[in-house]
Every structure is written in structure tokens, then in C-alpha cells.
Amino acid sequence: MTDRFQYANDREAYSAARAKALESLLIEKGIITGTTVDTVLKVFETKMGPFNGAKIVARAWVDPAFKARLVADTPAAIAELKDLPEGMAGAEGEHMRAVANETGVHNLIICTLCSCYPWPVLGLPPYWYKDPTFRSRAAREPRAVLKEFGLDVPETTEVKVWDSSAQIRWFVIPERPAGTEGMSEAELAALVTPEAMMGVAVAKAA
Amino acid sequence: MKLQHYLGGLEGLGPVSVETRVFVEEWEKRIFGIHTAMMALSPQLPLPATPSTFRTVWTWADLRKGAEAMNPFDYFKFRYYEKWLGGISAYCIANGYITEEELEARTAEYSADPDKPLPQGSAEAPNGLTIDQRVERYLAEGDSPKRDVDIPPAFQTGDAVHIRNVPSIAHTRLPGFLRNRSGVVECVYPGTYGYLTDTGTDGVGAPMPVYCVRFAADDLWPGNTEPNVTLYADLYATYVAPAA
Numbered sequence: 294m295t296d297r298f299q300y301a302n303d304r305e306a307y308s309a310a311r312a313k314a315l316e317s318l319l320i321e322k323g324i325i326t327g328t329t330v331d332t333v334l335k336v337f338e339t340k341m342g343p344f345n346g347a348k349i350v351a352r353a354w355v356d357p358a359f360k361a362r363l364v365a366d367t368p369a370a371i372a373e374l375k376d377l378p379e380g381m382a383g384a385e386g387e388h389m390r391a392v393a394n395e396t397g398v399h400n401l402i403i404c405t406l407c408s409c410y411p412w413p414v415l416g417l418p419p420y421w422y423k424d425p426t427f428r429s430r431a432a433r434e435p436r437a438v439l440k441e442f443g444l445d446v447p448e449t450t451e452v453k454v455w456d457s458s459a460q461i462r463w464f465v466i467p468e469r470p471a472g473t474e475g476m477s478e479a480e481l482a483a484l485v486t487p488e489a490m491m492g493v494a495v496a497k498a499a
Numbered sequence: 500m501k502l503q504h505y506l507g508g509l510e511g512l513g514p515v516s517v518e519t520r521v522f523v524e525e526w527e528k529r530i531f532g533i534h535t536a537m538m539a540l541s542p543q544l545p546l547p548a549t550p551s552t553f554r555t556v557w558t559w560a561d562l563r564k565g566a567e568a569m570n571p572f573d574y575f576k577f578r579y580y581e582k583w584l585g586g587i588s589a590y591c592i593a594n595g596y597i598t599e600e601e602l603e604a605r606t607a608e609y610s611a612d613p614d615k616p617l618p619q620g621s622a623e624a625p626n627g628l629t630i631d632q633r634v635e636r637y638l639a640e641g642d643s644p645k646r647d648v649d650i651p652p653a654f655q656t657g658d659a660v661h662i663r664n665v666p667s668i669a670h671t672r673l674p675g676f677l678r679n680r681s682g683v684v685e686c687v688y689p690g691t692y693g694y695l696t697d698t699g700t701d702g703v704g705a706p707m708p709v710y711c712v713r714f715a716a717d718d719l720w721p722g723n724t725e726p727n728v729t730l731y732a733d734l735y736a737t738y739v740a741p742a743a
Contacts, residue, residue: 309526314605320620323552327620330532332631380639387643405507420518423579427515432507459733
């Protein structure tokens with residue numbers, strides 16, 4: 294039993310060798326090519342990522358009518374934005390919904406069963422989102438968890454926790470921070486983090 | 500019961516990780532790419548054929564089933580992509596794509612020489628798409644679970660409902676902390692939705708309505724949660740029953 298709680302000394306080196314061994318065998322067997330894994334990774338550097346979500350949120354901040362449409366019909370509103378890459382309704386974004394923070398309401402997105410995440414607009418989930426401790430605790434004691442992320446949410450603010458257990462991939466429209474009135478959409482987008490779009494942070498004026 | 504089905508609300512776990520990186524080791528990128536490519540090449544998808552020799556179904560459900568089958572201590576012990584590496588390797592061995600011996604031998608080679616390059620692979624002569632084109636197409640088009648089947652929903656927004664305690668064996672999409680609890684339908688999603696696999700007695704797979712159901716946290720964990728917390732979950736119709 295004690296072995297179960299110990300890691301091998303070469304934990305990372307072994308996993309690195311094993312992952313490379315698996316990839317090399319799958320290439321040799323003709324399942325994937327020598328460029329397939331890099332092709333996948335490139336999509337998440339150039340097409341699917343939090344840079345899209347940040348643009349969408351910035352647009353919602355400057356255009357209240359767009360924000361209302363984004364909450365009412367998220368895919369249709371996103372499809373209005375012509376400066377986003379193709380694939381905004383692609384893998385893990387087929388059925389997305391946005392929820393907006395407002396005075397008295399703070400939204401938090403979780404996935405207690407796995408790690409469902411809106412890939413097209415947010416890319417891949419950060420480590421904290423996938424960790425079982427977060428997934429367990431955020432359901433029952435969200436304020437305690439948010440405090441560990443440095444965010445104080447008073448008891449007078451309702452915390453809405455959205456557990457992604459079926460087809461919907463949720464994300465949060467954080468509130469526009471004060472002191473950003475003169476900023477361009479691009480400057481605003483730079484204030485929007487993946488953490489703010491999942492609800493473990495708020496957007497802050499830089 | 501599997502602990503992995505009952506994570507929500509588990510106590511005694513200590514502080515959360517606030518690590519914001521997606522990959523904390525370089526090798527994690529490789530196993531993520533392998534998994535995503537296998538999903539894209541999985542033969543049930545309505546995408547053109549490629550020269551890939553991949554011939555069995557691989558979806559999120561297979562990955563999740565593997566993680567849910569783990570010893571719960573190991574589930575907490577190993578990082579996210581360590582679990583993927585174990586599950587995907589086991590699947591490739593079980594389906595005859597590679598052998599355990601090959602994988603061990605090749606792992607030993609890369610352990611001895613981590614910088615040894617990957618093989619290049621053979622040139623493709625596709626009739627349809629190349630392997631890499633199909634991967635890009637899958638990512639761009641996705642795989643919607645929405646089905647063209649008309650089943651009227653049994654509940655409407657505002658209805659009080661009871662969550663069933665279905666017999667889940669290998670895999671479920673019903674979080675454990677919601678079983679036998681009462682909630683209110685927040686919304687009914689338009690249409691019907693399938694799931695990636697048939698979960699047997701658990702009950703999802705075939706097209707059915709999906710509800711967003713609202714729960715007061717104090718109903719889920721009476722006297723043992725925070726005030727003014729509401730929890731919403733998207734639940735397949737088979738999990739949702741009329742209020743008692």
C-alpha cells in the first residue's frame with residue numbers, strides 16, 4: 294500500500310520517454326504521421342484559444358446590445374464577429390453558452406466529472422481547472438476556493454456555479470473594470486484572462 | 500460506486516492548485532496531440548477517409564471511462580495527462596495497434612537517448628484527406644451530440660424535479676452529489692442529444708432532451724455549504740424524474 298503514495302524518482306523522464314515511444318510507434322504503424330501532433334498543437338496556438346474569448350468579451354463590453362445577444366444565443370452572436378478564426382463552433386464548442394457577471398451575481402464554471410471546456414473560445418483548460426481538488430471543492434465551497442485564487446466574493450453576492458455535465462460548454466463574461474473608459478477594444482481584450490472567463494478571477498484594469 | 504463519479508463536494512482535500520499553465524511538462528503536449536488525433540480519426544465521424552490505419556472508435560467517453568476505472572488513490576496521485584498517457588497506451592495495446600513489449604522497448608530507447616528523433620512516417624497517397632487534414636477538419640467542425648430526433652420534453656422551465664439514482668457502472672454523466680436530490684428546471688435545451696457511447700443501465704447514449712437544473716447548495720449539503728450559492732447542472736432526461 295505504501296508504494297501507492299510514492300512517485301518514481303524518474304517520474305517525468307519516464308513519462309516523457311513513454312509518450313515519445315507511443316507517438317513513434319503510432320507513426321510507424323501508420324495511425325498518425327510525423328507531423329500530426331504538431332498539427333494539433335498549432336491549431337491551439339493559432340485558431341482555438343483564449344485570444345478569441347478575450348475579443349468576444351471586449352466586444353460585449355463596448356456593445357451592450359451584442360452582450361445581450363451573446364447571453365441569449367451565444368453561437369449566433371459569436372458568428373457575427375468576422376475577425377475570429379474558422380471553427381468557432383468546432384470541437385468542444387458545438388454548444389456554448391455565456392453567462393454574465395453583474396452586480397450581485399458572480400458566475401463560476403466547473404466540471405466535476407471531467408474537464409469540459411469551451412475549446413474554440415478558450416483553448417485548453419489550465420491545470421487548476423482539471424485538478425480533482427478544485428473540481429471537488431468548487432461545488433460545495435466556491436467562496437473558499439475563490440479566496441485561494443485571491444478573489445473575495447461577499448455573501449451578499451450570489452455565486453452561481455455551472456457544472457458542465459452534458460453538451461453545453463459554459464464561459465463567463467466578466468464585468469468591465471472601472472477606469473477603462475478610454476480604452477480601445479484591443480486594449481480591453483488584453484485585460485481578459487482565461488481565469489476571468491471561467492470565474493476564478495475578475496478582469497482588472499492593468 | 501466509483502469515487503470519480505462523486506467528486507463534487509468531497510471534503511478534506513487541502514488547498515486548490517492555482518497553476519494557470521495548460522501543460523506543466525513538455526511531454527504532456529504530445530499525449531494531448533495523440534488523443535485529439537485519435538478522436539479525429541475515429542471511424543464513426545462523418546468525415547472523409549484517410550490512409551490512417553486507425554479502425555476503432557475512440558472518443559472522450561473512452562478516455563473518461565478509463566479515468567473512472569482507475570483506483571481512486573491513483574486518480575488523485577497522478578496528474579491529468581499522466582492518466583491520459585496510461586489510458587491511451589492501454590487502449591492501443593488492448594486494440595492490437597502496439598504491443599506492451601514494443602512500448603517497453605521503445606520507452607527504454609528514448610529513456611537512454613531522449614533526443615533521438617521521432618520517425619518521419621511514410622508519404623501519404625490519399626483518396627480523400629490526409630491524416631493531418633482530417634485532424635484539422637475535426638477540430639474546425641466538431642462533433643455535435645445534437646440529434647435529428649423529435650422527443651417532446653417531459654418537463655418545462657420552472658418544474659420541480661427529482662434526480663434519479665441510476666445504476667451507473669463503468670461511466671456516467673450524472674454527478675454523484677446530485678443523485679436523490681431535488682431541483683428546479685432552469686431551462687430545456689432545444690432538441691435532443693445523444694452521448695458518445697451507450698452507458699447501459701446508467702441510461703445515456705440514445706437521443707433525449709437535456710435540462711439545465713438548478714439546485715440550492717443548502718439543499719445539496721444542508722448546513723455544510725456557503726450561503727447564497729446556486730448550482731446548475733446540465734442533465735440528460737433519463738436522470739430527471741418528477742418531484743415526489
